[in-house]
Amino acid sequence: MSSSVLYDAPGPKARVRNRIYTVLGSLAVLGLIAFTLYRMNVKGQLEPEVWNIFNNAGVRTSIRDGVVTTLKVFAVAGVLSLVLGLLLAVARLSEHKTVRWAATGFIELFRAIPLLITIYALWFLFLTYKNGLGVVGDNTAFWALVIGLTVYNGCVQAEVIRAGVNAVPRGQVEAAYALGLRKSQVMTMLLLPQAVRSMLPTMISQLVVTLKDTSLGYIITYSELLFAARTMASNIIVNGENPITAVVIVVGAIYVALCLALAGLATWIERRGRRAKTGIAVAAATEPSVVDGTD
Amino acid sequence: MNVLLDHLAEFREGFIGTVLLTLASGLLAMVLGVIIAGFRVSPVPPLRFFGTAWVTLFRNTPLTLLFLVAWFVVPVIFMPGLSPWAKALMALGFYTSAFVCEAVRSGISTVPLGQAEAARSIGMTFFQTLRLIILPQATRTVLPPLSSIFIALTKNSAIAGAFSVTELFGVQKLLSDQGFAIAWIFLWVALGYLVITFTISGLFRLLERRMGVAR
Numbered sequence: 001m002s003s004s005v006l007y008d009a010p011g012p013k014a015r016v017r018n019r020i021y022t023v024l025g026s027l028a029v030l031g032l033i034a035f036t037l038y039r040m041n042v043k044g045q046l047e048p049e050v051w052n053i054f055n056n057a058g059v060r061t062s063i064r065d066g067v068v069t070t071l072k073v074f075a076v077a078g079v080l081s082l083v084l085g086l087l088l089a090v091a092r093l094s095e096h097k098t099v100r101w102a103a104t105g106f107i108e109l110f111r112a113i114p115l116l117i118t119i120y121a122l123w124f125l126f127l128t129y130k131n132g133l134g135v136v137g138d139n140t141a142f143w144a145l146v147i148g149l150t151v152y153n154g155c156v157q158a159e160v161i162r163a164g165v166n167a168v169p170r171g172q173v174e175a176a177y178a179l180g181l182r183k184s185q186v187m188t189m190l191l192l193p194q195a196v197r198s199m200l201p202t203m204i205s206q207l208v209v210t211l212k213d214t215s216l217g218y219i220i221t222y223s224e225l226l227f228a229a230r231t232m233a234s235n236i237i238v239n240g241e242n243p244i245t246a247v248v249i250v251v252g253a254i255y256v257a258l259c260l261a262l263a264g265l266a267t268w269i270e271r272r273g274r275r276a277k278t279g280i281a282v283a284a285a286t287e288p289s290v291v292d293g294t295d
Numbered sequence: 296m297n298v299l300l301d302h303l304a305e306f307r308e309g310f311i312g313t314v315l316l317t318l319a320s321g322l323l324a325m326v327l328g329v330i331i332a333g334f335r336v337s338p339v340p341p342l343r344f345f346g347t348a349w350v351t352l353f354r355n356t357p358l359t360l361l362f363l364v365a366w367f368v369v370p371v372i373f374m375p376g377l378s379p380w381a382k383a384l385m386a387l388g389f390y391t392s393a394f395v396c397e398a399v400r401s402g403i404s405t406v407p408l409g410q411a412e413a414a415r416s417i418g419m420t421f422f423q424t425l426r427l428i429i430l431p432q433a434t435r436t437v438l439p440p441l442s443s444i445f446i447a448l449t450k451n452s453a454i455a456g457a458f459s460v461t462e463l464f465g466v467q468k469l470l471s472d473q474g475f476a477i478a479w480i481f482l483w484v485a486l487g488y489l490v491i492t493f494t495i496s497g498l499f500r501l502l503e504r505r506m507g508v509a510r
Binding site: 006007010018021022025026029036039040043045081094109112114115116118120121124125128133158209212213214215216218219226230241245248251252258259260263 | 309327336338339341342345352354355356357358359360363364367368371373374385403411416421424425429448449451452453454456457463464467468471477478480481484485488489491492493
């Protein structure tokens with residue numbers, strides 16, 4: 001760990017002091033937890049009846065349905081955003097000025113606009129022209145959410161993939177052209193495979209963001225996990241009030257578990273890629289933070 | 296076009312609301328983030344544990360869920376009667392603080408080891424080393440990620456609008472409910488956000504240039 005350099009290996013005095021701090025710190029953390037539990041108890045949130053609702057089959061079903069719906073949105077939006085990301089990355093690296101400019105404009109615009117704004121505008125648009133839209137019209141909130149997520153995350157994925165393509169040594173491209181490969185062959189057989197392989201951890205970390213952002217469906221009243229849970233909580237009355245606290249804690253735990261699992265996958269792939277001797281260096285499993293295309 | 300001119304007052308209020316909310320929660324996130332980053336590198340295990348737990352929790356929770364917590368859980372359990380603005384400030388500030396913490400922590404690890412060693416050898420304590428030697432030098436590497444964190448914060452503040460705080464998304468919601476053409480509203484609201492995010496990245500680029508001293 002890099003931090004150990006910030007302080008010396010403790011001597012006898014420092015050990016005593018650290019021990020005192022450890023006790024004080026533990027007490028503070030425990031105190032915080034105890035205070036939270038105490039307040040919850042005072043407000044009747046720890047009563048057995050409140051938590052007993054999770055033994056109810058209906059409650060379980062609606063939470064399960066919520067998880068399934070969230071995962072469905074995530075799966076569709078995740079796959080579509082990766083496809084869009086690939087297309088936009090290729091378009092942005094194109095030799096044709098118009099294609100390159102169009103892709104750049106699209107990426108810069110939709111990355112700068114809050115996702116919620118896009119989703120809400122799409123939802124409103126779909127609701128307005130509901131009848132003429134066929135499949136989309138039947139499930140406006142779903143498609144608004146999916147397309148909004150796809151557009152935004154596709155733009156971010158495009159930037160990530162482009163960074164990967166740019167990391168491939170120039171000599172490889174020249175060698176490929178010298179062998180007589182076409183432009184499309186160089187892209188599909190040489191650049192993209194290496195870019196995707198090296199950027200996979202970062203791309204999965206962006207998928208974690210996609211997963212978290214599916215919760216924006218709550219705002220356009222789409223019944224993903226958060227909205228389903230909230231609706232359910234407001235339909236149940238235990239001890240004279242809605243068990244929102246309990247439901248929020250459970251739903252929060254589900255989200256954290258899902259995101260941690262996905263982030264764990266990213267870290268695992270990163271570590272696995274680091275062991276390999278071939279190819280370009282694997283990127284870190286962190287969320288991409290490219291602000292503007294200056295990199 | 297007319298939507299903007301006819302409802303300039305709403306747009307202006309929404310714009311100012313977004314700016315204020317971003318500024319306030321950015322400040323809260325900075326303070327919390329630096330403190331938690333200090334916790335995470337400290338020699339005291341419980342504080343390190345607290346820092347790690349904080350970051351893991353807030354980085355893996357959807358912001359919408361945090362807003363739900365701020366709206367329906369915090370008033371019940373801790374303090375009733377908070378204004379929506381204060382609740383939005385807390386949700387945004389806590390969420391962003393986890394990201395600031397990670398940026399600061401990785402900035403700390405880029406400061407050359409010799410610096411901390413030198414500070415220790417002239418007898419500085421952990422706190423002095425961090426405050427006087429490490430953090431000032433970490434600032435340089437932390438600036439670029441901070442810039443994108445604040446831009447993300449600006450965009451995230453749109454969620455507050457859905458929870459009835461006056462800001463730009465609230466304006467979009469209000470006007471589209473009144474039946475104005477969504478495309479124009481979208482365009483103007485998007486422009487409002489673009490102005491703010493470009494200002495942030497411009498300011499940070501200026502800061503970077505001023506701080507960018509050759510090592």
